[in-house]
Amino acid sequence: MTTVDTRDRGSRDGDARQGNARKRRISRGGWIGLAFVLPVFVLFLAFRFGPALGGVLLSFANYTVGGSLEWKGLLNYQRLIADPGFWNALRVTLVYALISVPLTIVAATGLALLTRRAFRGARLYRSVFFLPVVTSLILAGVVFTWIFSVDGPWSSILESVGFPVTNWLESSTFALPAVALVGVWTRFGYGVLIMLAKLQEVPKELEEAALMDGAGPWQRFRRIVLPELRPAIFFLIVIETTFSFQAFDTIYVMTSGGPVDATYTLVFSLYRESFANFDFGYAGAIGVVLFVLTLIVALIQRIVFGKES
Amino acid sequence: MGRTRKFLTALTVGLLGSALLSGCGAEDQRNTVTMWTYPIITDPAADRAFWERTVEGFRAEHPDINVDVVSRPWDDRDASLTMALMAGKGPDLAYLIPDQVGRYYDQDLLSPIEDYLPERTLTDYRDNALDAVTMDGKPYVAPILMAALAGSCDTRVLADAGVEPPETWDELLAIAPKLKRAGYYATYYQGDLDTSLNMNFYQFLWQAGGKVFSEDGRSLAVDSPAGVQALRFLKKLVDNGYVERSALTQAYQPDQSPMARGEVACVYNQAPLDVGNAMGSTEHIQIAPPLTEQVQAAYGVVGGYGVFQDARDPAAVRAWLSYLTSTEVMSDYNRTAGYFSPRESVTNLYPDDPMMSEAEKYLDRTIPGEPNPRFQEVVNILAPLVQAVLLGQRTPEDALAEAASQAEPILRS
Structure with a gap:
C-alpha cells in the first residue's frame, strides 16, 4: 500500500512538476508571442484606435484648427438630427449601398462560376477581372464620366435599344445609379477572387452525383454550390457594404456630389464639413454615425454567419 | 554587464545627440521663414526659377534670414494646410484667396497684415483688392496678384456668326440666337458643385445690382429681386441652348471644353490666359x-500671403513679406504668372501684349468676392439650389428663399 501510495504520490508530483514546467514554458512562449504582437498592437492603438476614439470625442466638442476645444455635449448630434442635408446624405449612402452591394456580389459570383473551370485563357480572365481593383479611382472616374456622357458608349447602347439619349450624370434620378455602377466595376474583381477560392471547396463528387441524377445547371447551383458559397457571400456583404459606405473618390471626380445633392454621400458630407467648413465637431458626429452604421451591418453578419457555422 | 554598459552608453549618446540636433533645429527655425505656395506660375521650371531668384535677392539684403518656399499642389490645399496647422507643423505664411480668409480668420489663425507691411505698401493697394481680404476692418492677407475676368471672345466665332461682343445682358441675348444658328x-457657364459661385452665379448677381451677404454679414441678401433676376437670366441661357448644358454638372476639363472645340463666342468666368490655354x-x-x-461687374481673384499667428520669427516674416510685396518683386511675379498687380503704382505690366493690356483696364471693375467667415457654408447651401434652378427642378424664388432659410441659423451662430 505504502509502495503504491508512494508511487502514486511520486507520479502525481511528477505530473505536477511537468505541468508547472509546461506552464512556465507556455508563460515564456506567451511573452515571446506578446513581444511579437506588441509592435502591431502599438501601431493599432496609435493609428487606428486612438484616432477613432479622438473622432468620437471630437463629436461632442467644437474644435478649431488653432487647437481650442470647447465641449458641446450632444449639440452636434442635435444639429445632425435637424439637418436635412444629413438625412439626404444618409439616404444617398444607403441607396448607393443597396444598388452597389447586390450587383457586386451577383457579378462576382457569376464571373467566378464562369471562370472556375480550367480552360484556355481562364487565368487571363481572372487577372483581367482583378484589374479594376488596382486601377486608380480618379482615373476610373474620369473615364466613366466620358462613358456616361451624351457622346459616350453608354448613351449609344441606350439609344440602340430605344431609350432617349441623356447624360446620366446630369440627371438627379440616374446620377446615383451611374456612380453606383462605377462602384460595382471597381469592386467586383475582389469578389471574384473570394468566390473562386470558396468554389475550390465545393465537393466535386456532389456535383457529379447530382449530374448523374439528372439535375440541371440551375438546380446544381441552387442546391449544391450556393449553400457552400453562403459564408463567402456574407463576408462579401460586410466588406462591400463597408466600402460602399465609404464611397468618395469616383463620386468626387464624376459629380462632386451633384447634381443637386443627388450623389452627396455621408463621406462627402464629412469631408466638406471638416475641410471646407472647418466644423470638425460636426464632421466627427457624421463619422460616428457612419461608424455605427458599419458596426450594425458587421454585427448582423456576425450573428448570421455565427449561425451558419 | 559589459554588454549592458555598452547599450546604456549608446543610448545616452543617442539621446544627447538627438537633443543637440533638435537644439540646432530650434536655433535654425528662429531665422527661417517657411512659406507655402501653389503652382500659380503654371510652368514648374519658371516657378522654381522665380522663387530661386527672389529668395536670392532677399538673402542679399538679409543674409541672416533663411527662406523656405514650399511649393504645394492645388488639390486639397485646405485639408493639407489645416492638418499641418493642427499638427503644429504649418508654415509661417501661406497663399490665400478671399474665399479662405473668412474661415481662417474665424479660426483665429491669421495675424493682421498691418503688423507686417510698410505703410507705403498698404496705402498703395487698390481698394477692391484690400477690401476682399478685410475682416472687421483689418486686412489679413498681403495681396500679391489680381485677375480680371472680363470677356474673352473668340474672334473666329464672332466673325463666322457676324456679331459683335456684347456689353449688356440684353445684347448677349440678342446675339445668342444668331450664334446658335451658326452652331x-x-x-x-461652369455650374458643377466644385466650381466657386464667384465664377458663375455671383458675378451675374453683382451685375444685377445684388449682393450675397447683408451689410453686417449676418444674413443672406441673395434672396432679392436681383438674385431672382440673375437666375432667370441664366435659366434663359440654359433653356435656349445658349450655353453647354453638360457644364452645369460636369467638372471643368479644359481640353474637352467647348472653348477647346472653338464653339463659344465669349467667356466671362475665366481669365484670358486660361481661355487661351x-x-x-x-x-x-x-x-x-x-x-x-x-x-458693370466681373469676378477677379485677389491672391496673397496670410501670416499665421504662430509664425516662429515675426521679424523675419515682416522682412520677407515686405520684400515680396515690393514693386519690383510684384512686377516680376505677375509678369511671370500672367496676372496683374493689386498695387496701384504697378501697372502696364504687358506693354507689348494688347490682350493683357486691355484686360488690365477692368481691374477696378472686379469684385474679388464677399469675405465672410461662413462663405463656404453658404456656397455649400446655395450651389445645389442654383444648380436645381438651372436644371429646371426649382423656381428661382423658391430656391433663393430656401437658401436664405437654411443659411440664417449658420450666419447668426
Whole structure:
C-alpha cells in the first residue's frame, strides 16, 4: 500500500512538476508571442484606435484648427438630427449601398462560376477581372464620366435599344445609379477572387452525383454550390457594404456630389464639413454615425454567419 | 554587464545627440521663414526659377534670414494646410484667396497684415483688392496678384456668326440666337458643385445690382429681386441652348471644353490666359468689357500671403513679406504668372501684349468676392439650389428663399 501510495504520490508530483514546467514554458512562449504582437498592437492603438476614439470625442466638442476645444455635449448630434442635408446624405449612402452591394456580389459570383473551370485563357480572365481593383479611382472616374456622357458608349447602347439619349450624370434620378455602377466595376474583381477560392471547396463528387441524377445547371447551383458559397457571400456583404459606405473618390471626380445633392454621400458630407467648413465637431458626429452604421451591418453578419457555422 | 554598459552608453549618446540636433533645429527655425505656395506660375521650371531668384535677392539684403518656399499642389490645399496647422507643423505664411480668409480668420489663425507691411505698401493697394481680404476692418492677407475676368471672345466665332461682343445682358441675348444658328454657344457657364459661385452665379448677381451677404454679414441678401433676376437670366441661357448644358454638372476639363472645340463666342468666368490655354493659343482672343445689367461687374481673384499667428520669427516674416510685396518683386511675379498687380503704382505690366493690356483696364471693375467667415457654408447651401434652378427642378424664388432659410441659423451662430 505504502509502495503504491508512494508511487502514486511520486507520479502525481511528477505530473505536477511537468505541468508547472509546461506552464512556465507556455508563460515564456506567451511573452515571446506578446513581444511579437506588441509592435502591431502599438501601431493599432496609435493609428487606428486612438484616432477613432479622438473622432468620437471630437463629436461632442467644437474644435478649431488653432487647437481650442470647447465641449458641446450632444449639440452636434442635435444639429445632425435637424439637418436635412444629413438625412439626404444618409439616404444617398444607403441607396448607393443597396444598388452597389447586390450587383457586386451577383457579378462576382457569376464571373467566378464562369471562370472556375480550367480552360484556355481562364487565368487571363481572372487577372483581367482583378484589374479594376488596382486601377486608380480618379482615373476610373474620369473615364466613366466620358462613358456616361451624351457622346459616350453608354448613351449609344441606350439609344440602340430605344431609350432617349441623356447624360446620366446630369440627371438627379440616374446620377446615383451611374456612380453606383462605377462602384460595382471597381469592386467586383475582389469578389471574384473570394468566390473562386470558396468554389475550390465545393465537393466535386456532389456535383457529379447530382449530374448523374439528372439535375440541371440551375438546380446544381441552387442546391449544391450556393449553400457552400453562403459564408463567402456574407463576408462579401460586410466588406462591400463597408466600402460602399465609404464611397468618395469616383463620386468626387464624376459629380462632386451633384447634381443637386443627388450623389452627396455621408463621406462627402464629412469631408466638406471638416475641410471646407472647418466644423470638425460636426464632421466627427457624421463619422460616428457612419461608424455605427458599419458596426450594425458587421454585427448582423456576425450573428448570421455565427449561425451558419 | 559589459554588454549592458555598452547599450546604456549608446543610448545616452543617442539621446544627447538627438537633443543637440533638435537644439540646432530650434536655433535654425528662429531665422527661417517657411512659406507655402501653389503652382500659380503654371510652368514648374519658371516657378522654381522665380522663387530661386527672389529668395536670392532677399538673402542679399538679409543674409541672416533663411527662406523656405514650399511649393504645394492645388488639390486639397485646405485639408493639407489645416492638418499641418493642427499638427503644429504649418508654415509661417501661406497663399490665400478671399474665399479662405473668412474661415481662417474665424479660426483665429491669421495675424493682421498691418503688423507686417510698410505703410507705403498698404496705402498703395487698390481698394477692391484690400477690401476682399478685410475682416472687421483689418486686412489679413498681403495681396500679391489680381485677375480680371472680363470677356474673352473668340474672334473666329464672332466673325463666322457676324456679331459683335456684347456689353449688356440684353445684347448677349440678342446675339445668342444668331450664334446658335451658326452652331455656337453664346457664352460658357461652369455650374458643377466644385466650381466657386464667384465664377458663375455671383458675378451675374453683382451685375444685377445684388449682393450675397447683408451689410453686417449676418444674413443672406441673395434672396432679392436681383438674385431672382440673375437666375432667370441664366435659366434663359440654359433653356435656349445658349450655353453647354453638360457644364452645369460636369467638372471643368479644359481640353474637352467647348472653348477647346472653338464653339463659344465669349467667356466671362475665366481669365484670358486660361481661355487661351483651353483654345490652344490666345491668338484669337478679343477682350470684351464685363457684362452690365444694373452694374458693370466681373469676378477677379485677389491672391496673397496670410501670416499665421504662430509664425516662429515675426521679424523675419515682416522682412520677407515686405520684400515680396515690393514693386519690383510684384512686377516680376505677375509678369511671370500672367496676372496683374493689386498695387496701384504697378501697372502696364504687358506693354507689348494688347490682350493683357486691355484686360488690365477692368481691374477696378472686379469684385474679388464677399469675405465672410461662413462663405463656404453658404456656397455649400446655395450651389445645389442654383444648380436645381438651372436644371429646371426649382423656381428661382423658391430656391433663393430656401437658401436664405437654411443659411440664417449658420450666419447668426
